[in-house]
Amino acid sequence: MRAHRIELPTPFAVGPVNAYLLEGEPLTLVDTGPKTPDAQTALEDGLARAGASLADIRRIILTHGHSDHFGNAMWVREHSGAQIFAHSADGPKFAGDRWVIEHLHRHFILAGLPETFLVSFRERMRAMRHLFDPITEFHPLQDGDTVAMDDDRLRVLHCPGHSLGHICLFHLDGVLIAGDLLLAEVSPNPVVEFTQEGRRIATLPQYLHSLRRVLLLNCEVAHPGHGGTMGNPGARIRELIGHHEHRKEEIYRHLGREPKTLVALAQELYQDLDEINMMLALSEVIGHLDLLAEEKRVSAAGRGSAVVFRAK
Ligand SMILES: [Zn+2]
Ligand SMILES: [Zn+2]
Incomplete structure (x- = not known):
């Protein structure tokens, strides 16, 4: 699987966010950046460097419902007719539902x-609401689903903790598209979350469970949501687990x-x-x-x- 990393600016302290263009049929974009003119220009430029254009994209997969990752999804869809795929547990965030606040x-x-x-x-x-166009309809992905690319396939892993509907994509070659599960520079935040009824969800225990699960996959390479490609992701996972134990x-x-x-x-x-x-x-x-x-x-x-x- 060939993944082109496209770095997009964000107005957040975390710095730029990554979108990934996955070569093959259907041409797939993982994450989209926030809805700012700068990020949109950077996305178009990045696609051009990979030999593609917005109109070529057939499928958008969103790792999770934070606006720096999904803000442009509707914009890309409008320019391409691509279908959007994501985990339904982040539906309220994609839609910008008020009860979250x-x-x-x-x-x-x-x-x-x-x-x-x-x-x-x-x-x-x-x-911050201007940083995304709400998404009210998308194709739901679940843990264990497979996403086909040419004759190849990626497995969907539901990895909640940083966000309730966070997914990673795993390729049997040992490649992980990690979203914000795994970052090199910072420890991903277990952002507080609630059910629609208002019950708080214990997100850090969930996050640690997700890390331990991905550790067992023995990935060789991870493509994170922020920062460069990571070799030996297992070492970073152990570091993050140790960091939380210490904290x-x-x-x-x-x-x-x-x-x-x-x-x-x-x-x-x-x-x-x-x-x-x-x-x-x-x-x-x-x-x-x-x-x-x-x-x-x-x-x-x-x-x-x-x-x-x-x-x-
Ligand atoms: Zn995030
Ligand atoms: Zn992020």
């Missing part, structure tokens, strides 16, 4: 954030016997958090508290409108 709002109150933060967070989220113990030590809100813990561990980084920091912290709760090492109780945690 409502549940986050309640989570922030329980975490101990003031109302002023919630107002500015909503503004930030509203400003969990660090958070346990910070917790101590004094009850603390999620926000108090996040502010001890991270400095200068803007609205988006606060959301990511809270996701990291609650993720590790979920791991500690599985080990029965942490207890939670209500205090005012917030929840406080302490070490057992």
